[in-house]
Amino acid sequence: MPTRRAVTGRSREPRARFAEELRHLRTARGDSLRQLGERLGWDWSLFGKMEKGETVGGPEVVEALDQHYGTPGLLLALWELAISDQTQFKERYRRYMALEAEATSLWHFAVSVVPGLLQTPGYARELLVAGGLRGDALEQQVEARMGRRHLLTGDDPPPFRTILSETVLRTTLRSAQEWRAQLEYLAEAGERPNLTLQILPQEAGLHGLSSTDVWFLRLQDTRTVAYTEHGYGGELHEESVTVERMQRAYDAMRDLALSPAESRKFILRMLEELSCDPSTST
Structure with a gap:
């Protein structure tokens, strides 16, 4: 042995x-x-x-x-x-979802993929298929993800700020039509009064959240919790010291991002490029 x-x-x-x-x-x-x-x-x-x-x-x-x-x-x-541990992850995620539903404000940073709250059905489906889902389980997950969007579009939605790394917008879908629909949805979402969308350009370089997708939730009791995630799991952080450290990294990174107006122009330019590229026609 x-x-x-x-x-x-x-x-x-x-x-x-x-x-x-x-x-x-x-x-x-x-x-x-x-x-x-x-x-x-x-x-x-x-x-x-x-x-x-x-x-x-x-x-x-x-x-x-x-x-x-x-x-x-x-x-x-x-x-x-x-x-x-997988079971514990599911329990932590359920707790996160419960906290998300009652949050008074949310802010977020994406390293490589569009956040679930802003995904179109086509984007969600391709992402979930890449993760191995098929058949009824796939359709159930797509439906559940689309249901989450009601958090931002229902009555009295909470303020939501998301900063997307430019990598998110450079990682296209296989279907040009679905990718165009996703970009159009992001451009439209950025005009909602409760939603602030910013793009972090690649030339901003490395920063404290370069490898971390993170959500911050402001709760009704004024606490802030954070949830970090990757393709195969996630972690809910409720300790104030840890959350504050990540918030400082977020604030520093936000200073490097384009303004909301510049970010919308960035997305619209990508849509124009997509329309002019014959290789993406469907």
Whole structure:
């Protein structure tokens, strides 16, 4: 049995810890992903996704890995923690959604994708398909995401500020028609009295939120909470010290962004470019 290593310096997040252990054990053996797949009888791409944290796999494959590496019960225990953490993530997200619904104001920064509250159905569908959803589950998620937009369009909507990295607008959809609809929706949304939309140009350079999508919610009790997210999870932050540190980074980054008027012109120029580009015609 391999010598047990100290956890110091390794990830404490269960899903990431599980993925790290899988990578370490395979590379220590000198196996490629293809070789591992051939030896265990599973598609090698599954192991690649597990090592990237995109999936945790099922108990059968984890038990087979434990046997292959001579680590009886170790990987299965880490897998169970990763599964538990997924459940905890869902609970944290439900709490965030409840807080979002009662927030008195919201402000947000997007690194690479349009925020759900401003997505068109076509944008939401392509993004969710890229994440692996299909069939009824896909349509349910698209419908749920469109339902969230009522928060900003219903009666007495809360003030909402969003700053989109220019990368968001340079990452187009496969369908030029759907991408045009998304840009038009953003241009229209920026004119609503309760919504402030700004673009952070690429030449602004690095800043304190360069790799972080973040939402700030001002609650009725005057507290502010933050929610950071990435493609495979998110974290709700309620500690005042952490939230204040992220708010300072947000304020500094906002100073680098285009004004709302300049941002709308930026989006309209992109629409003009799209209309003039023959390769995007449908």
